[in-house]
Amino acid sequence: MNFAATASLAFAMSTDAFAAAVGKGAALQRPQLREALRTGAIFGVIEGLTPLLGWALGNAAAPYVQAWDHWIAFILLGALGLRMIHEGWGEPDAEVDRPDSHSFLRLAVTGMATSVDALIVGAGLAFIDVNIFVTAAAIGFATFVMVTLGVMLGRGLGKLAGKRAEIVGGVVLIVIGSLILVDHLRAAAG
Structure with missing residues (x-):
């Protein structure tokens, strides 16, 4: 993956x-x-x-699915993107939008809940040639920046912006999955 794809993926994972x-x-x-x-x-x-x-888990399965790896990455990223778009159009979740407190435990649980998609993406990335450490660091950094901004802007932006960001992130994931598929199909044809 090139810099633009890595940056786009990191942004999408942080939304x-x-x-x-x-x-x-x-x-x-x-x-x-x-x-x-x-x-x-x-x-x-x-x-x-x-x-x-996710990458470690996906890597363990890689020898068994190498012929279909680009399709797996496309399906995982596409499905995740569609889920994010669907959730972006839905009603805000009361538990996420109205927290009781900002304790470490509550923040960690919320962080884990929002990182399930990064686990899935990591598994999908095991099937393509990517430096997972650079990608994971980019995802972590983008999330740090976006969450810090989200907390500071939360009062002004409210629930609407949060949901719109999730829609944009979903679209970006679908585009990245499609680009992976197209690149692999072109390489196989040419």
Whole structure:
């Protein structure tokens, strides 16, 4: 994957965490930078580690599915993108948008819930030639930045922006999955 694809993937992976962070920020009276940075760090570390776990699991299965790897990546990214678009059009989840507190445990659980997609993406990336450590670091960094911004902007943007960000992230995932498929099909034909 080139720089643009890695950056786009990192952005797409951070949008659901951004949506959750907007809700977290909206619940605060006045979001403080310290709380935003703390929330961003927790989400970013979790989101950066889950693709590594997914990649390791996908790598274990790679010898058995090499002939179909590009289709697997396309289907996983496409399905995840469609799910994100669907959720972006839905009603906000009361648990994410109205948190009781900002304890470490609640932030970590929310971070893990929003990183399931990064686990799936990591598994899909095991089937293509990609530096998973660079990709995971990019996902973690993008999530840190987006969550920090989401908490700070949460009060002003509210629920609408969080849902729109999830739709954009879903579209980006579908485009990346399609590009992977097209690249592999062109290489096989040419």
